[in-house]
Structures are given as structure tokens and as C-alpha cells.
Amino acid sequence: MNSDRIVGIDLGTTNSLVAFMQGERPVVIPGEDGVNLVPSVVALDENDQVLVGNAAREYLIETPERAVYSIKRLMGRGVEDIREELKLFPFQLAEDLQAGEVIRIKLGDKTFTPPEISAFILRQLKRNAERFFNAPVSQAVITVPAYFNDAQRQATKDAGRIAGLEVLRLVNEPTAASLAYGLDKRPNGIVAVYDLGGGTFDVSILKLHDGIFEVVATNGDTHLGGDDIDNLLIRIALDDIRGDMNLDVSRNGEAVATIRKAVIEAKIRLSEDSSTTIEIDLPSGGHYARKITRDQFEQLIQPIIDRTVGPCKQALKDAGLNPAQIDEVVLVGGSTRIPKVRALVEELFQRKPHTDLNPDEVVVLGAAVQANILSGGSEATENMLLLDVTPLSLGIEVAGGVTDKIILRNSTIPASATQHYTTQVDGQANVAIHVLQGERELAKDCRSLARFDLKGIPPMPAGIPRVEVKFLIDANGILHVSAREQRSGKKAEIEVQPSYGLTDEQVESMILDSFDAAEEDFRQRQVIEARNEAGTILAALDKGRKSPAWGQLTTDEKKKISKLEKALNEVKGEDDYQAIRTAIDALNQGTMRLAELMMDRAVSSVLKGKTMDQADLGEGPEAPHPVAKAEFE
């Protein structure tokens, strides 16, 4: 087990990726299908097996009640927060939800919390990485939107733990992007990162100075992104269908999923073409088609993309900068491919944004860079250091329902602050501490993070006790609060348990299902993959025996091959994947000449040195090791 191998993960609303630092360069690790992007879709098949990514995507259309997407929008939120959201998404909540409980989503007849669903995605990425390294992976850096609050961060960390990953650091997405951007160029100056993804919007302004990436201000909206554009287009299509065809399909999950797919494709086409047609074959029969020009599309989405203007202006104001002082603008997130978005950014910052980077991959590449820094760094990351900020002010509720801010937004983290409070009534034994996050003056308008009581203060007249409350925000942006009555020394230390968060015990019980089995899972998967590979090479050998090339081998060669074949057949059924691999390698070596001869016959003599299974130019997939999928829960 290589504990130094820390991967970087972008757990996105629409797509998720995993990357690591290969030598001096961050690279994205593809999935089994060779694709870098893993759609953030989770489905439960008929046998209650969990599917993730493209495999799950099919369920979105066919059996939408067994699939869920955009789960990131529900992380760290309560039922009352998401009521509006749920009108637009086809998710089914568990029926037996209690007030204040973490929400659970129905998949088939099971229910899962958002951190568990995210954990399925993380576990898929973990597997992809393990497959790539051929070794277990247990540590990761995960990116989160800069504007994520404490509860959303905690939920992400919980998801990591449930997936069997130790989350070494949560990194803000725009900051990660700036790391990837700054890796080669090593620029000095002020950089603005505009990150409009599937579900979240962030803007960060950074000061780059000799490898130090100092965030000076950040702002955003955790509910603004490509999803909103999709939902708008879906609503229009639904209205059209109702009007033109007199059909209300808004309650039909399959129909909505079909429409969703069609409008997303149209949206993407409109970044290239000046007009396109949204065409939908409704599952219930009937065909819907609507032409839409880019002009119309831009008018439609204007109100949505305009919502990014306020946060950008606020970030500039907080940084004490005007647009002319920004040296470079970096675009992140798939929605920045929309020409109208680029035009808006250019207008806002008065310069052409930097578009060399792949907006889908830049965040995960930056996460890999940060993972490298945490593991001790390398030549490429030498002297690189991130200094990030807390996006929202933190405080506690004081008399009159007013928020007393203790740490202001855009403070560099780690950050700490202490504040002193006293009692209002003679002999008051308990002081209630209500921790809040947000910019509003009144407690009711801020996000309630936690409530706890400092108990057992010895009887004293009002105003005499001196309660010291200490806030500490760690490098992950997560808050730790402790309180102490100084005259009596009474101490209350709490880990802020977000109001909509899972308790430690809950997380622990969720981990057990998967984590205990993680090592065993890994081993089993290795055995299955090795067996599959053995099957492939043995089948290729059978084919080789029937080929004319077989006749060209000497008797000795044939004897040796048969011996190696027997050896592989013997270990194949056992559970020792290393023994199977050794036997495969031996047979591969032994059949090298046979492979060459077959190759010569099949094509020309240019392709030398191929192994047996590659030389089989017959039917079959193109991957070098066409191994069947090993998926088990």
C-alpha cells in the first residue's frame, strides 16, 4: 500500500473526475471506458446494485425513479432549504423524514442521504484510480465550491469518509483552477477565476506572488449553474407540449428525462451553431420539435447569467480592486463554453478571458497539484502554496436575535478569533451558544450552523461571568468552536455538528458497509480482473493453435507453450491474483513468437514484439485488455 499516493478529486454537479501528479504533470485518470469524465449520476438497478456514471445515466431515462443526478445541490441542506429545488428535479424524498433529519432520497425502494450518494461517485473514482495504479488508494483532496458553507463542506467530508477515503484537504474549486493555471506559467499578478459549473457559481480573486496563491476575495452562489438553464428550457418545452399537443407530461419522469437530455444537447450545440432544433420523441408517442436561434437562447438565459454579475462586483469591492487592476481572467466550468457567458465576463473584467484550459478538467488538475503539495511536493510544485479564505462571515447570536460576527468573510484561513460574553440574569447556569454563518445582521437571516449549551456556570450575578468563545476555521474551511467560562474554568468544547449534518455515529455506520470491505473488495476485484485476462489470453491461444502460424513453431516451442498454458489453467481458479498475473505474464512471454508470426500473417511485418492477446486481430473490443466489468456491492 502506497500511502504517498494522494489523488485529487473534482466532485462536480454534472461530472466528476480524479487526477494525480504523474512526475511533474497532473493527469486525469480515465475510467474503464477510457473516458475522463464520470457523470455524477447514481442508479440502483433491479438487483439493488449501485451503478455510477454512464451506466447509471441510462436509468435516468428508462427508470428515473431508480436514478439521481445533481446530488451536489442537496449536500448539507435541510428539507425546507430544498423545497423550491425539488419542484424542478424529479427526486423523490423518503416518506418517513423527521424534522431536522438529514434528507434521504428514494432510489427504487431504498433511501440514501446525499453524502451516501456522493460517496458512491467517490468510490467509483477511487476504483478508477486503483485500477490505474493497480494499488489501493485511501487518501484524497476533494474540491468544493468556494461559496460552500460549513454544512456543505462537512457533508462533502462525510461523503469521503463513507467512500473509504481520508479527505486530507477540501480545496475551493476556483482556487484549485488557479493552481493548475499557475503551474507552468508561474505568473505574478492579480487573477480572477470565473467558475460557472453545472450547479454552482464561484468567483475568486487571487494575488499570485512567487508561487504563493493568495485568495483576496471570493463570492458566489451555490445554486446557480447550467442546471438552471436546462430547467428553463425544460419548462418551455413542457409548456409548448401542453399548448400544442394538449399533453401534460410534467409529472411523467421518463418524458421529463427525455426532454432534459434533448435540451442539454441543444444547449451545447448552440455554443457552436447559430440555431438548432430541439427534437423530442415522447415516450408516450408524439414528436416535438422547436427551432431555437442563438439570439433567442441568449435572451432566455440572460436573467440567469446576470446573476453572476453581483457576486463578481462584490468580490472586486471586497478585494479593493477595480476591473482594470485584474491581470488575467481564467474560465472554469462547462457553462463558460457559452459564448454569451464569455462576452459577459469580458465586459465585467474588461479583458478577454483565458480559454486555453479545458474548463471541465482544470479543477481536478489543480486538486492533483494540491495533493502533490500535501504529500511533500516535487520540483514542479516547489514553493507553491495556497492561502485561501473563508467565503462567509461566522458569528454567534447575541441578545435581541442579532448576529455578532466573529470572523469576517474573506479572512485568510486558518483563522481564529475569541469573543467574550456574559449572562443576562442573576444565577444563570447555562449559556446557549448559537453559531451562525452569513452576512445578514439578524440571526434568523443567517444560516444556523449549530447550537450548544455551556452548562454548569456557578451562580453569579448577571454580567459577572466571562464566557470566552473561540472560533477556529481550519485549512478546509471547517469551523471548530469551543467555549469556556473563565471565572470558573468551565469548558465546553464542541465539534460543530451542522444542523443538517450526519452525526459521527451515522457516518461511522455508513462506512462499515463499504470500508470494512474495501481491502477485500480491492483484492477480489484484482482476482476477477486477472481471471478475465487469463480467459482472454487462453482464448487467443486456442485461436492461435488453429492458425497456420502454429505450424511454423518448433516442437520445443509448442511444448513450452502447452506447459505454460497448463500452469495458468491451474492457478486461474485460485484466489491469488498475483499468481494468476505471473502465469499470464509467463504465457505472454512464451507466446511472443507465435504472436509475431500471426501478426506477420495478418498484416505486414511492421508490427513486431506484440503479445499474444494483442496479436489476435479478430473480433473483439479494441482495448488491450478486454476485461469484463467487475462491479459488486
Next chain:
Amino acid sequence: MRAAHFCHACGKVQPPLPVNYFAFFGMPRKLNIDVARLEQEFYELSRKLHPDLNARAEKREQEWSLEQSSLLNDAYRTLKDSIKRTEYLLRLEGVELEEQSKSATEQARATGEIKKQVVPPDLLEEVFDLNMQLEGLRAHKKLGEDDPALIEEVGRQKLELEQKYEAQLDELKGYWNEWDKAVDAGDEADQRQARDKMVDALNRRNYIRNLVRTVEEVLED
């Protein structure tokens, strides 16, 4: 002084000492500081104290690194800002500055507590006039009427106040010099004098800021 953050022998991060922010950076308690140099020091110390760079150290060192770097960030944030720096120094000198933040005002309003807010004598007349005009404006608004002349007059006064607010900083900086000189000379009486002048200037500045806020609220309503 700065070396105290690290072990002399091995250079590893040490637990933070209970020092004030000036001492953390090894600076005297003076108010004229070289902010560019402070920034350099901040970056240099960050490169050693930040948790990212101590992620593989043993658990105890990681905790020290977290505490030390939060202290570093808090100290830098306070010292780089001229007002925060002045307020911090005054608190170190035992002055209890009246909380003038918006939340403190809200709290006083909500609880009905009487908040100490001394009107600077030279502003007394001006504030009195302004309050009358604001009253008038509120009364008009309640009736749904518009009074462009009054709005313009209040707007003009707001501009004037904002200029006064800016000028207050220059005045404050003048007292910094007095303070620094007294520190160098070791003259405690002069230090006390400079300290009291700074307290007055800050209170005045805060008072003007709150006035501007009130005017803004009335105009926006």
C-alpha cells in the same frame, strides 16, 4: 524574536507562545509600519507554518502548525490594516473602545440598551440639523410624498460627512507619529497623550461612519 516559532535545532514548528501580534512578527509596538515588508514576512512565515506544508508531520506538529498559522493570519490581517492596527494597539494599551459596529448598534436597538455614543462637540450643531432633516424626510416618506430639495440637501451633507470621514484618517496618522516618537523616547506621558488623541479620533471617525450609514438608510428606504 521570530525564531521562537521554530525549533532552533531542527527548524520544526513549535507550539505558539501567548504573544501579541506585534511581537509575533518581531516588531515594536509602533504604528508606522512598512506594509510591503510585513507582507514579505507574512509570505515567508506562511511557507513554513501553513498546515499544507506540515501535512506529513506528526499529529502534534500538525496541531501546532494549525494554531501558529491561524495566529499568523490573524496577526497579519490586523496589522496590515491601518485602522485595525490602531484599534488593536489601543486595546493592548488597555483602552476599551466602544463597539461601533453595525451589529452592536442593531443589538442596542433591539434590546433597548443605551449605547454610549458621545457626539463630538464640534459636530453637535451639524448633527442636530441633520437629524431634523432626516426626521422631515422620514415624515415625507411615510406620507408617500417626495421632497427633492430636501433629498438633495441631505445628499450634500452626506458627501460632506464622507469627506470628513476620509480626513479623519490623516488626522489619525498624525497621532501615529506622536505615538511612535514617544515610544522611541520612552516618554510614557507623551504616549498616554497620543493614545488619548487616537481614541478621540477613532470615536469621531466611527461616529461619522454611523451617521453616514443612517443617512444612507433613510435615503434608500
